[in-house]
Amino acid sequence: MNLFKWASIILIISLVKPAISNGVSTKFLEFAKKDEIFSWMVGVRRKIHENPELGYQEFETSKIIKQELDKMGITYNNDKHEIAVTGVVGFIGSGDPPFVALRADMDALPLQEMVEWEHKSKVPGKMHACGHDGHVTMLLGAAKILKTHSHILKGTVVLVFQPAEEGGGGAKQVLDSGSLENVEAIFGLHVHPEQPFGQVFSRSGTLLAASGFFEAIITGKGGHAAIPHHSIDPVLAASNVVVSLQHLVSREADPLDSQVVTVGMFHGGGAFNVIPDSVTIGGTFRAFSKESFMQLRERIEKVIVGQASVHRCNATVEFSSKNKPFYPATINHGGLHKFFKGVAGDVLGVNNVQETAPFMGAEDFSFYQEVIPGYFYFIGMNNEKNEEPASLHSPFFQLNEDILPYGAALQASLAVRYLSQSQHPKKHDEL
Known part of the structure; x- marks a missing residue:
């Protein structure tokens, strides 16, 4: 970590008055909840859900992502620039610093889906039982928000569609590809089936083991x-x-x-x-x-x-071998925690931003955090009607599609606000 990146984080913490008004975050959520945008996200998510792919095998998922980015006019790595086998990294904005990244994992699990519905997995023994299909969809939704409002971007947003989170350490391979060399901060989310709908949960410091x-x-x-x-x-x-x-x-x-x-x-x-x-x-x-x-x-x-x-x-x-590497602890940057609470409070309401205790789950998002200031959080999607939701990694797991606009708007808001508050002078020799 060079001092220039740390200076950017310190600058964010020190700013009292946000450069992007709170109203923009509210407009992002309103935009994502429009019928045509919501229907589009649901369709993308169901297409991915029907065709689950395991780590480093997400070729069709990658193809769907690229097709959607093409429709939006968003540039990304081509086939000649392979990133973690199936990874896709896109760019929105000026192409100049500062750079902020948003990450979504892509892979499914080796489980037979037991939920009977129209869009059930078509691949025997494979299922999106951890919500990664929703994560990809939320990032595509955030991309649509950002592209539509690209005139307010004061820098570059890097969209990271990452393979092989479930034990394969895809995050490390994305880092090794050099695709995130200029990134100053990175944000990632995970749906939570048992937490109240529309609430986010995280903490400063150690979150996961x-x-x-x-x-x-x-x-x-x-x-x-x-x-x-x-x-x-x-x-x-x-x-x-x-x-x-x-x-x-x-x-x-x-x-x-x-x-x-x-x-x-x-x-x-x-x-x-x-x-x-x-x-x-x-x-x-x-x-x-x-x-x-x-x-x-x-x-x-x-x-x-x-x-x-x-x-x-x-x-x-x-x-753990090269195919199943050790995962470091997921440790959230303290300054980004304060920043996140402010942005999430604007999008979801301050009462929907909650602290959580650390727990023994693991996430390869931690590889990013070893070299880039990073922040990882959970977004609840359980409604009051579902008294006993199936847990993550259960063959009965169900993603509440109503949460898609909320995750998309929050990720987009984090990126826009970060870029707005990260305007800094050119790098000096002494840095």
Whole structure:
């Protein structure tokens, strides 16, 4: 992070009177709620929902995005400039500094949709169960708002349609492509099915945890279940590993330093009366600090290998790879938090801007925040009629399409207000 970018953030915080009036934000929401705009967003979202694609496979989704950007006359990277395989990065405005980015993730999940409706997923075993189809649609909606009002843009808005958030670390590949080198701030959102409709939730500082995955193969000696003394039982060893891993949190971690270790996969054997040769287990570990996260990683490996040895087994442990990288903690910039509350209050009303406690979910938006001042928030979409909404990553998850104009207007307002308040003198040598 160079001092020039930090100076921009400090300037935003110091400004008392916004350069763009609050009325503009209200007009953005009114624009997005127009029948023709809302119907267009719903149509785009349903088209994406019917054709879900997993991380780095979002070719049709990317094609839909480009078609819509073409219709709006918005420039973006062409096929010769590949960004994270399927990523699309568009630009609205003068093409000159300052640059502010808005990000939407594109990928679906390997789930069979259980919601019966006209626009149900047409791809067996794949579903938009996390609302990314809505995120893409909101960013396209924001793009339409910004393009329509491009005469008030005092700089450049960068539209980031990012693949592979669900474990693939697409954000890191977008960064590695160099597409965001001049960006001074970046904003991202996520729908929340259980929070009240039209309310936003976030906080300054740590919002989401650092996250990693592990997989271990515990190898013994298979044999007949009736004569276990002729075998070396990897099921018993793996069972003790699972229990011992929980002690890392309950007995080794500071109770005030929240951590999680969860074994979610346990595969071994195929018959009731046979001790298998090996068992495979896998899971996730999470912490809010990098130090605690790396300590967990080290201890997970030692516990698995050590417990396997106690039971006369061997163990190999693999952690997150290039295809499933570790995610850093999602840490919101303090100055952008103050900025966000002001803009969101203008768009949604101050009573609809809420603080939230940090929690153990993870987001690869955190990769952006390691090099760019960034802000991530949740927008509620539950109405009073839906008393028990399905959670994210559920096959029964449903996106409330009425939230689309709100997310689009808020993202557009954040970009316009940021550019308006980020006007700064040319970079001097001493910076």
